[in-house]
């Protein structure tokens with residue numbers, strides 16, 4: 001009986017995940033893919049993110065990075081936008097249980113995010129999509145906001161800083177307006 005329940009839950013989750021991924025790829029949107037563990041290691045060690053700061057993840061998936069920023073850097077407010085309803089709903093529920101009060105997950109298009117509040121904006125999106133995001137993002141952020149891009153840089157501006165791992169494989173790009 002327990003096995004049937006566990007299996008059913010698993011199948012529902014898998015179905016929902018596959019459906020969302022399929023819809024995203026059909027629309028040419030970045031897939032729901034969390035920042036990899038080896039990238040997260042780079043994040044844990046190398047970011048000049050200060051305690052008590054605010055951070056926004058545009059396309060946050062299930063909010064993995066927001067939890068890292070909250071835990072490792074003591075961010076007082078970590079907000080994420082994502083169109084993947086499956087990821088957002090599941091982790092909203094889990095965050096509530098874990099009493100993660102500083103983390104807010106919003107099921108909405110990242111282009112509708114209010115960008116004016118944050119010390120940092122984090123992105124892990126595919127290059128095509130980065131190109132669309134770039135002009136709108138830099139038009140609307142505060143001059144002091146630091147933008148952190150994982151893996152893919154913006155095409156039309158120079159980063160203020162690049163952080164790489166020892167092998168030069170993982171890269172983080174930092175920008176200001």
Ligand SMILES: C[S@@+](CC[C@H](N)C(=O)[O-])C[C@H]1O[C@@H](n2cnc3c(N)ncnc32)[C@H](O)[C@@H]1O
Pocket residue numbers: 024029030031032033034035057058059060061062063064065081082083084108109110111123124125
């Ligand atoms: C590669 S994942 C990154 C997840 C997370 N930021 C991380 O680093 O773990 C990209 C995410 O962008 C989301 N996404 C794509 N287009 C979006 C849009 N227009 N508005 C909000 N989220 C979007 C996808 O659903 C996916 O979860």
